[in-house]
Amino acid sequence: MSETIAPELPGQQADPYFNPLSDEMVADPHPAYHRLRAEAPVYWHEELQAWLLTRFTDCQEVLKDSQTFAADFRRIGIPTPDTLLSLQTLDPPEQTPLRHLGLDTLRAQDLGAFGADLEQLADEEFGKLAERGSFDFVQDFSDRFTLTAMTRLLGVRGPEEDATFHALNKDLDHSMDSGFDPDAEAAGIRARARFNALVESWLANPPEQGVIAYLAEHQAEGKVPVEVVVNSIRAFFHAGFEVPSRFLSNAVHALLRQPEAFDALKAGVETGPAVEELIRFAGPVHALSRACTQDTRIGGTVIKRGDIVVALIGAANRDPEQFADPDTLRLDRTSNHHLSFGRGAHSCLGAMVGRAEAKAVLGALVRHAPNLRAAGPVVQRRNATLRGLYNLPVELG
Numbered sequence: 001m002s003e004t005i006a007p008e009l010p011g012q013q014a015d016p017y018f019n020p021l022s023d024e025m026v027a028d029p030h031p032a033y034h035r036l037r038a039e040a041p042v043y044w045h046e047e048l049q050a051w052l053l054t055r056f057t058d059c060q061e062v063l064k065d066s067q068t069f070a071a072d073f074r075r076i077g078i079p080t081p082d083t084l085l086s087l088q089t090l091d092p093p094e095q096t097p098l099r100h101l102g103l104d105t106l107r108a109q110d111l112g113a114f115g116a117d118l119e120q121l122a123d124e125e126f127g128k129l130a131e132r133g134s135f136d137f138v139q140d141f142s143d144r145f146t147l148t149a150m151t152r153l154l155g156v157r158g159p160e161e162d163a164t165f166h167a168l169n170k171d172l173d174h175s176m177d178s179g180f181d182p183d184a185e186a187a188g189i190r191a192r193a194r195f196n197a198l199v200e201s202w203l204a205n206p207p208e209q210g211v212i213a214y215l216a217e218h219q220a221e222g223k224v225p226v227e228v229v230v231n232s233i234r235a236f237f238h239a240g241f242e243v244p245s246r247f248l249s250n251a252v253h254a255l256l257r258q259p260e261a262f263d264a265l266k267a268g269v270e271t272g273p274a275v276e277e278l279i280r281f282a283g284p285v286h287a288l289s290r291a292c293t294q295d296t297r298i299g300g301t302v303i304k305r306g307d308i309v310v311a312l313i314g315a316a317n318r319d320p321e322q323f324a325d326p327d328t329l330r331l332d333r334t335s336n337h338h339l340s341f342g343r344g345a346h347s348c349l350g351a352m353v354g355r356a357e358a359k360a361v362l363g364a365l366v367r368h369a370p371n372l373r374a375a376g377p378v379v380q381r382r383n384a385t386l387r388g389l390y391n392l393p394v395e396l397g
């Protein structure tokens with residue numbers, strides 16, 4: 001351990017490779033990821049008490065093998081509160097009926113019409129902001145856009161008509177970003193309880209269309225306990241607005257920092273590959289944890305039953321063995337099989353929705369804000385697993 005690096009938070013020791021909440025890492029984790037991958041690709045982190053993986057192939061193998069690497073920590077004897085049992089925290093075979101229910105629900109939606117609705121929403125919002133000249137991309141656009149998109153997908157009243165969301169978001173935000181704050185856990189419990197009550201009220205009095213309408217009719221078919229369905233809808237909702245909002249702000253920030261890429265977008269580069277490359281390059285989810293259920297090996301290193309393994313997918317997405325010139329944003333990159341949506345039994349259920357949101361926003365950006373530029377200090381969230389921004393001040397030029 002280096003004695004010259006001061007601990008950045010009470011109780012935290014500086015690790016020679018990986019200090020997730022240090023200022024340097026919050027600003028840019030990729031130099032540390034590259035060093036770890038080159039020197040210690042399967043690395044035991046003493047303070048986190050977990051193995052860190054930075055190679056694409058190792059991360060991919062772990063995520064695909066839910067038999068050996070569990071999302072359900074009860075499989076190694078770590079209890080999970082009932083209120084956290086959901087699609088995300090159960091593994092196959094227990095998770096399978098929920099996963100099918102989720103996939104069937106999304107298949108039953110008219111995603112084409114939803115995509116067109118998103119394009120209209122992005123156009124309207126950007127049109128209004130364009131009149132102001134300058135605004136905060138996160139606070140004034142991406143948070144509102146993704147929250148409204150989710151309520152429309154679910155078929156429930158949006159944030160404009162229902163103030164509940166603002167209080168909920170505050171608590172959820174607080175619980176996620178403040179790992180060292182003693183109030184954070186209480187805020188999380190409070191937010192989950194309130195959110196579950198909201199989901200129950202939706203199911204009891206369902207709208208005519210959308211995800212909730214479908215689930216109210218079909219939820220009993222998988223014979224999953226209703227509390228687990230409710231927890232899963234809450235998890236779906238949260239994953240569905242928070243992650244895309246962070247992605248959109250990271251993506252626009254990346255475009256502002258690599259103007260050649262923004263120029264390529266304006267010149268009409270194909271949208272599909274451009275969205276995929278932005279998701280690889282600026283994907284907000286950087287770390288996925290799994291519990292090892294049986295002794296195994298990763299790249300020659302023995303991993304014991306009960307060990308925690310962290311797949312650093314943010315690092316895997318910049319592995320030069322997998323991606324040529326990985327630190328460059330190349331919007332026309334092909335065969336871009338990144339890990340930003342995960343892999344296997346827990347891979348992102350809403351990837352199509354995330355892509356549709358990105359497509360809508362990139363289109364609106366080119367139409368309404370071709371001269372967009374940074375207009376003040378960018379504020380990063382101090383969160384190592386779900387990276388994003390609090391503020392991205394911009395002006396339309």
Ligand code: HEM
Binds near residue numbers: 087349
């Ligand atoms: C660009 C946007 C998005 C990104 C980068 C993203 C990323 C991810 C990742 C990495 C996972 C895997 C978690 C794991 O393996 O433990 C995941 C899971 C999930 N995502 Fe997304 N997501 C996005 C958008 C969405 C949207 C819009 C929705 C809902 C409409 C959604 C719903 C979910 C759900 C329900 C899961 C859990 C699936 C399961 O455990 O079976 N995501 N997402």
